[in-house]
Amino acid sequence: MEVIDFYRRSRRITDQLAPRISPEYRPIVLTAGGAGAWDLAIPTLVGALLKEDVVITTAEKDALRELMEFRREPLTRLEQIRTSD
Numbered sequence: 001m002e003v004i005d006f007y008r009r010s011r012r013i014t015d016q017l018a019p020r021i022s023p024e025y026r027p028i029v030l031t032a033g034g035a036g037a038w039d040l041a042i043p044t045l046v047g048a049l050l051k052e053d054v055v056i057t058t059a060e061k062d063a064l065r066e067l068m069e070f071r072r073e074p075l076t077r078l079e080q081i082r083t084s085d
Helices: 003-020 026-034 038-051 058-070
Strands: none
Touching: 003 026, 003 038, 003 058, 026 038, 038 058
């Protein structure tokens, strides 16, 4: 994946999943993403999804995994998120 793809995919998954998290975390994720700080936005999004027990699809989880692997982020929290399919 190239950096431009990382940015596009980060924006796409954030736009898709941010509405499902609480107002406690949503502004942090959206503000960080809007500033291009995906190194903050994506891990915060994953943490919020886990903490709030938001169920996502396998495709959404795979998309987050690709982004986190690109940034060499630990996958521990991501792996604990439940999927609906």
